[in-house]
Amino acid sequence: MIKRILILASAIIIGQFSHAQQAKTPQPDYLALDKAINSVSAVMIHDVVNPPAAARYYNYFMMGAYNLVTLHNKDIVPIGNFIKSYKIDNTISLPANSYDYRIAAVYSILELGKQMLPSGFMLQDDEDKYIELLKKNNIAEAVIKSSVAVAVEMSNKVIAFSRSDNYNRLSGKLRYTPVKGGKNWYPTPPMYMEAVEPNWKTVRPMMIDSAQQFIPVRPTPFSTDSTSEFYRQAYEVYKISQHPSTEQLNIASFWDCNPFAVTTSGHMMIGFKKISPGGHWMNIAGIAVKKANLSFDASVQVLALEGITLMDAFISCWDEKYRSNGIRPETYINRYIDVKWMPFLQTPPFPEYPSGHAVLSNASATVLSYLLGDHFAYADDSEIPYGVGPRSFKSFMQAAEEASVSRFYGGIHFKDAIENGNSQGRQVGADIVKKLKAAQLKPLMSN
Template structure:
C-alpha cells in the first residue's frame, strides 16, 4: 500500500543529495554580507502572514502568490547588491546599497500595495527594521533599491487575474466520478487559478498527470475502501496518533511549509542572501504547485471521497459499498480531488529544501491545527515530513491515496524544475 510513498522518499533523498552537493559551496555568504543574520527575512515572512490575516485568512492561493512576490522582491534587492545568483525580475545593480534597508523595503512595498488596510502595522514593522541601519547614503540607496525590486514584481503580476472572485459555480451532475459540492460548501474555489500565470513553470499544464484509476479498477477499490474506513469521522481503525497527524497538517500548506523554512533557516543559521533565496525558491514552488494542481483538478474534475462513498451504488463497481451517512474526519475543501494539491505543495517545498540543504535535516515544529499531545512533531528529513503531510489527507478522509501519490509526484517535478531553472548561481 505504501510502496509508492517509499519510492517517493528515495527519489527525494537522491534529489536532495544531488542538489545539496551543488549548493553546499554557495551557503557561505558573499563578502560584505557575512556580518548580517537572516532575522529580517524571518521577520518579514511573518509580517506577510500577519498582513494576510494570520491563521484566519481563507484565500490560500492568493496568499501563496503574495508570499512568492515578497520573497522574490527581497531576493532581487539583495542580489542586486551581491550579484551571486540570477535575478528574477530586477536588473538594476547597486553594490553600495545597505542590504537590510533594501530587503525590508522590498518586502514592505509588496505588502503595502497588496494590503493597504494593513499600512499602519506595516509602517511600524518597517520602522523597527530600518532603525537598525545607520543613516546615510547606503541606507537611502538601499530603500530606493528595495522599492524598485518590489515595483518590478508588482508590475509583472498586476494583470494576472489573481484578484478575481474566487467563488465559482458547480454544474450539477449525476455521472459517477464527476465532482460535486461537498457540505458545508456549495461552490468550487478559485476556478481562475487553473490558468494562472506560473512564477517558475512554463505553463500550468506542464506536468499534468494522466487520469485517475477507473472506477471499476482494483486500484480504485483499494483506495475507496481505505479512505472509507480510516478517513471516516470517529473511525474505529484510525489511531490517536493518526488523528493527530490528520489535524497537524490540516492548515494551509503554504503556512506550514513557510514555518518549516523559517525553522530550518534559523536552526542552520543561514545568512541573509541565502535565506532570501531559499524563501523565494520555496514560495515559487508552492504557488506553482497550486497552479499546476488546479489545472489538473479542473481538467480531471474527479469526485471527493464524500460523494464517492455516499453514491457508491452507482459507480459500477461491485466491490464498493455505499454509506449514505458517511462523513470525513475533517472538512473537505471546496475543490476537486485529483490530484491532492496539499501533497503537491508539500513535496514541492520539500524538494527545494532538500535540494538546497540536503534531505537529512532534523527539525521540530508545532502546528496551530494540532491537538494534544501531537501539537509538535519532529522529523529527520524533509521527505519524511512531506510523506506524512500527504498521508494526512487520507487520514482526514478528504483524498484518495492515489490522489496524494500523484500530488507528491507533481510536487517533486515542480521542485526539481524550480531548482534547475530559477535563481541559479552565476558562473
C-alpha cells in the same frame, strides 16, 4: 482578528554548509525575515486568502528581497537567469552606498504585502514599527529613509511584473457550475462553498513551462460497483476513519492548513482561520535557514525559491483538479456507503484529484533538498498557534510524505490522488531544480 503569528522552531542540521553562506555573526533583530513573513501571513489569514492565491503572494513578496540581494551580491544568481518571463530592469535610482539593501529587502516584504493584499493597509502598522526598531538599533535616519525608498521602488517593479501573470483576468472568467451526480465534484458540508479558483491554470507560472507540463496519470475510473477499485479506495477511507490511531489523528491535524474551516453548534456556524498549506511550507523554509545559520543573502534565496516553487506547484495541481473534476470521499461515502459519515477534517471546496498537499509538499521538499541536503533534520512547530505540534522530521521528503498521507487520515483524499500527487509534485520540483542547475544556482549544503 489575528494580528501576529509567532513561529518558533528548534531543529538539528546534518551535513556541511558552505562557509560563504553561513552568517559570521548573529543577525540583528531588524533583519529577521520570518517576522516580516509572519506579518504578511497574518493579513492573509485575516483575508481568508485561498491556497493557490496565497502561494502566488508568497512568490511575489519574496521577489523584491531577492532582487535587492542580487544587486549587492554577485554570488546570488539574478532571477531573470532562471525565470524566462522576468524582463524587468532591476536598476535602483539611488546610489548603493546610500542605503542598506538588507533593510530594504525586509521592508519590501511588508510593502508588497501592503500594496497587493486586500487588507494590506493593516501592514502600515508593521512598517511603522519596523522603522522604530531601526531607530532603536541606531540606524542613521538618512539610511532608513533611503532604504525605504529603495524598497518601495523595487516593490513597484515586482508589482508591475505581477500584473502580467493573468491573475487580474480571473474575475472575468465564467463562474464554475458544479455538476451534481456521477463522478463530478460537488460542494460539501457544512458551508457548501463554491469551487476555489477553477481557472487558476491560466495564471502564468514562474519556472515550469506551462500548467499542463506535468499532467499526472488518470485517476481510478469512477464506479459505484462494490467490487470496483474506486469503491475499494472509498471504503479504505471509510474504514480507517472508524478506528484511527492517535498518531494518525495528530498527523491529520498537524497538516490540516485549512484557511477557513467552519463548525456548527446548534443553529450557529463558527469559522476558524488558519495558515495556508503554502504558508506552512514557507515556515518550514524559515525554520531551516535559521537553524542552518545561513547568511541573510542565502536565507532570502531559499525563501524566494520556496515561494516560486509553491506558485508553480499550485498551478500544475489546479490544472488537473478541474480537468478530472473528481468527487470527494465525503460525497461518495455519503451517497453509497454511509449517509451519516463525516471526515475527520473538513473537506476543502475544490475537486479531489490530485491532492494539493501531495503536489506542493513534494515539490517543496525536492527543491529544499537540493538547496539544503537530503538529510536535513528539523523540528516543525508551525501549528502551535492552532493548538497542534510540534513534530520532528529527518528530512524534507519525510515531511512531504507525512503531509501527503495526512489527507488520507483526515478523510478528504483517496489513495491514488495522494500517490499520483506525490509523483506530480516531485516532477515539478525536479524541473525547477534542473533549471536552477542550468542557471548555475548551486546548493547551499553538501550531503
